[in-house]
Structure formats: C-alpha cells, structure tokens
Amino acid sequence: MNTEILLDTRVHLTPESEKMNISLAFCVPADAEKLRIIYSYAPKELAGAVGERLAEECLLRDAGAFRGEYPAAASFLPLKNLVTLSLDDPHGYRGAAHRQAPQQEHILTASEASPGFYAGAIAAGEWTLTLNVHALVTEFCDCDIQIECEEGEQNA
Amino acid sequence: MLEQWFACELHCHTVHSDGDFTVESLLKTARERKLDGICLTDHNTQSGVPEAQKAGILPVLGGMEWTTYFGHMPVLDCRHDVDWRDALPDTIDEKLRQVHENGGICGVAHPFQIGTPICTGGHWDYKVQDWSLVEYIEIWSEGSPFLNTANRRAIKLWESILDKGYRLTPTLGRDWHRPTNNMYPAACTYLLCDGGKLTPEKMKIAIRNGRTVVSAGPLFYFETETGATVGDTIAAGDTELIIHTNTDRADTVPQANGYNPQAVRIFTNGGKMLSEIPIDGGDLRITLPLEAAHWYRAELWGEIDGKPDCQLAVTAPIYTE
Numbered sequence: 169m170n171t172e173i174l175l176d177t178r179v180h181l182t183p184e185s186e187k188m189n190i191s192l193a194f195c196v197p198a199d200a201e202k203l204r205i206i207y208s209y210a211p212k213e214l215a216g217a218v219g220e221r222l223a224e225e226c227l228l229r230d231a232g233a234f235r236g237e238y239p240a241a242a243s244f245l246p247l248k249n250l251v252t253l254s255l256d257d258p259h260g261y262r263g264a265a266h267r268q269a270p271q272q273e274h275i276l277t278a279s280e281a282s283p284g285f286y287a288g289a290i291a292a293g294e295w296t297l298t299l300n301v302h303a304l305v306t307e308f309c310d311c312d313i314q315i316e317c318e319e320g321e322q323n324a
Numbered sequence: 325m326l327e328q329w330f331a332c333e334l335h336c337h338t339v340h341s342d343g344d345f346t347v348e349s350l351l352k353t354a355r356e357r358k359l360d361g362i363c364l365t366d367h368n369t370q371s372g373v374p375e376a377q378k379a380g381i382l383p384v385l386g387g388m389e390w391t392t393y394f395g396h397m398p399v400l401d402c403r404h405d406v407d408w409r410d411a412l413p414d415t416i417d418e419k420l421r422q423v424h425e426n427g428g429i430c431g432v433a434h435p436f437q438i439g440t441p442i443c444t445g446g447h448w449d450y451k452v453q454d455w456s457l458v459e460y461i462e463i464w465s466e467g468s469p470f471l472n473t474a475n476r477r478a479i480k481l482w483e484s485i486l487d488k489g490y491r492l493t494p495t496l497g498r499d500w501h502r503p504t505n506n507m508y509p510a511a512c513t514y515l516l517c518d519g520g521k522l523t524p525e526k527m528k529i530a531i532r533n534g535r536t537v538v539s540a541g542p543l544f545y546f547e548t549e550t551g552a553t554v555g556d557t558i559a560a561g562d563t564e565l566i567i568h569t570n571t572d573r574a575d576t577v578p579q580a581n582g583y584n585p586q587a588v589r590i591f592t593n594g595g596k597m598l599s600e601i602p603i604d605g606g607d608l609r610i611t612l613p614l615e616a617a618h619w620y621r622a623e624l625w626g627e628i629d630g631k632p633d634c635q636l637a638v639t640a641p642i643y644t645e
Binding site: 186187189222223226227229230231234237238244247248250252254260261263264265266267268281283284285286298300302303305 | 341367438
C-alpha cells in the first residue's frame with residue numbers, strides 16, 4: 169500500500185478572514201482508495217479584556233434593547249475561534265466536520281467515512297477542502313492541513 | 325384515515341456534527357421521551373441520516389442545519405445538497421428557491437440567538453424578501469421557553485410575517501445535542517398527520533401545511549364544528565372553536581413536569597389578544613367573530629410544577645379567506 173501526500177500546507181488567518189471560505193484544491197490520483205485529512209489550528213481561545221470587549225459588542229449588536237436581560241460579557245468567555253472543514257469531490261459535496269475540536273483527523277473510503285463526511289468513491293481528479301471561518305477572534309490563527317491518500321495494491 | 329397528533333422533535337444533532345449523541349443514543353433517548361418522530365439536522369451534513377433511517381427505532385425526517393455565517397437554517401428532505409457556504413444575506417431567496425427545486429423545505433432556527441462569535445452564525449441576519457419560500461420558524465428554542473427573551477422576540481417576528489399575509493409554521497427546536505435537559509422533558513412540536521403509522525413524508529407534509537403545535541408538554545389544539553383546524557383556511561364570520569387540552573402523553577415522559585392548564589388566549593393580527601378564557605379541564609367552546617384575511621392562533625397558559633403564569637403551548641394559526 170503506497171501512501172502519497174496530496175497536500176501539506178499552513179494557512180494563516182486573521183480577523184479579516186472571518187466569514188470567509190478558503191478553498192484548497194488537491195489532486196487525487198487514479199487508484200486512490202483512502203483519503204486521510206489531518207487538521208489542526210491554533211490558537212483556539214481568547215479571554216481577557218479583548219475577549220470581553222468582543223463579547224459585549226456581540227451582545228449589543230444581537231440583543232440590542234434586550235441587552236440587560238443577558239448576563240455580563242465575561243460569562244461568555246473564553247471566546248473561541250471556529251474554523252471547520254468541508255469537502256467536495258469532483259462530483260459534489262462530501263460533507264463537513266462542524267465541531268469545536270482544534271485537532272482533527274478524518275478518513276474517507278468507498279465504504280466508510282469519519283462522522284460528518286459521506287463515504288463513496290475516492291474519484292480521481294480535483295477535490296477541494298474548504299476552511300469555513302465561522303469565528304476568528306484572535307490576532308491570527310494558523311491552520312495546518314495535511315491530506316494523504318492510500319493507493320490500491322496494483323500501484324504497490 | 326382520521327388525522328392524529330404526533331409528538332416530534334425537529335432539531336437534533338449527533339457526533340456527525342457537534343453533538344454528543346450517537347445516532348443510536350439520540351433515537352433511543354427520543355423514544356424514552358415518548359416522541360413519535362424526529363428530524364436529524366446535523367450542522368452542514370446529512371451523513372448521519374442513512375443510519376438513523378435504517379435503525380428502525382423511530383421515523384426520521386432527514387435534514388441538515390445550514391450553519392452559515394448569517395443564520396442557521398434547517399433544510400429538510402432536500403434531494404441534493406445545495407451549497408450553504410456562499411449564502412449571503414441579500415440573496416438568500418435564491419438559495420431558498422434552489423432548496424425547493426430539490427424538494428426540500430426550509431426553516432429559521434433560533435432567529436434571536438446571540439451570534440458570532442458567541443454562537444457562530446446563530447443570529448438570523450438573512451433578509452428574506454419572499455417569506456413564502458420559508459416553511460417554518462422556531463418560536464421556541466432551548467431554555468425555559470416563555471421566559472427566554474430570544475423566544476419572545478421570535479414570536480414577535482413570526483407574527484410580523486403572518487401580518488404581511490404569509491403563512492409560516494411555528495415549531496419548537498430543542499437544539500438537542502446531548503441527553504441533559506435543555507428544556508422541559510416533554511416539550512415537543514406536535515404534528516397533525518394522517519393517522520396510522522407515522523412516516524417522514526407525513527411529518528414533512530404537516531410542517532408544510534402549518535399543522536403544528538409548540539408545547540411544553542400538553543397537547544392543545546382547536547377545531548371548528550366542521551373539523552377545520554390549524555393550518556386550514558376557513559370563511560370569515562361568527563365561528564365556534566372547540567378547544568382541546570390533554571396531558572396524556574406529557575404525563576408519561578420520565579421526569580415530566582406537572583401541568584395545570586388554566587387559561588386559553590386567542591391572538592390575531594398585530595399580536596392582539598382577542599380573548600382570554602379560563603379553563604378547568606376538558607374541552608372548551610367559544611364563538612368568535614372572525615374577520616376576513618386574518619390569522620387566529622391560540623395559547624395555553626397555566627402552571628408548570630406549581631409556578632404560575634407559564635406559557636404551556638402555542639398553536640399554529642387558522643386563516644380566514
């Protein structure tokens with residue numbers, strides 16, 4: 169069984185990245201049987217005075233006149249960065265991993281997939297892994313992505 | 325086949341997104357709660373749906389909670405995943421149309437949740453132009469429903485859309501991620517469906533047709549002499565409404581609250597309370613002068629565990645021609 173690294177990259181995010189989709193294309197070779205996605209990002213959390221100010225701004229924006237009915241901003245700390253993964257193969261959407269963990273590992277094969285992803289053919293061609301930047305509260309956040317594939321016996 | 329009310333939970337998560345429930349533990353917990361059916365609405369994926377539907381524990385209507393940067397929108401029974409990632413506030417109607425072209429229906433989840441970065445994207449910022457493209461809105465989300473500021477604001481938003489002449493089905497979304505109680509144990513959305521075995525398709529039809537009651541537990545609904553009920557359109561004029569209340573199911577849910585229904589309130593356009601009638605068990609009949617092109621909905625008020633002035637249930641509206 170051959171293992172081939174299809175993508176190995178770091179994406180540097182800043183608060184301006186919030187609400188953006190950052191797509192990373194990678195090419196899956198013929199005879200690929202299994203994809204493995206190894207993902208981590210840091211930092212994850214923001215507390216302290218800056219976090220408290222952001223939480224207060226959020227409460228004022230969304231609670232408006234009802235702000236007084238919610239607790240103090242400090243009770244919402246720490247705030248968290250949330251950068252989720254979603255995946256597309258050459259034919260369409262293959263799911264997402266919408267969860268808080270800043271270290272994740274996912275696999276996909278024809279018959280199995282990690283929770284959130286759709287099992288199915290590991291089709292040759294251009295796939296896209298997308299970083300969905302739901303929240304970016306720290307000065308910066310570095311996301312490390314590695315994608316490997318395992319190829320079938322005929323290539324071994 | 326006579327129609328029948330089924331207790332359902334329309335907003336559930338599992339390990340396929342950020343829930344603690346496995347698919348199996350969600351379904352078993354739902355069954356313990358005496359629920360008849362659920363919608364599986366994991367964030368941005370339908371990957372848990374095949375397992376849930378094959379399990380044979382409860383009918384499961386498959387869906388996905390679009391967890392976007394500008395709002396959370398449950399999409400149910402959509403044949404093809406429409407891309408949630410490029411949904412934008414000013415052009416959301418186009419996405420709603422695409423969901424409908426694929427057979428799906430759309431809801432608004434917890435519209436007044438505090439949003440990014442506290443609960444990312446949780447606040448509804450979409451500018452829907454044509455509300456006929458949205459089937460339902462969660463008027464109760466997690467928390468003690470009637471005390472919750474966000475839920476009270478959601479009811480006002482819902483009424484403002486009804487006032488524009490749109491039909492919008494009210495639902496409860498427990499936003500269920502784990503077994504711990506985040507709402508009254510027996511709380512649910514009751515769906516009025518064709519009787520017999522409940523199916524996902526029947527659940528979808530009930531939501532689409534406005535045949536729902538949002539409840540802390542009691543089953544509570546009204547009908548006319550001729551059997552018209554919530555979601556239906558009837559002629560204006562003096563109309564007798566027969567109002568039913570029972571806690572048969574709610575009382576059997578483990579750790580059920582104690583319910584003491586005490587009053588029915590009828591609301592109409594502008595959020596105006598038309599009538600408040602005390603009740604003392606059993607059915608109630610009231611004749612109301614219904615105006616043309618209006619909506620009328622009922623609320624049940626009373627005690628929960630001895631606590632007074634609790635909102636126990638909210639029906640979908642009946643509409644007049």
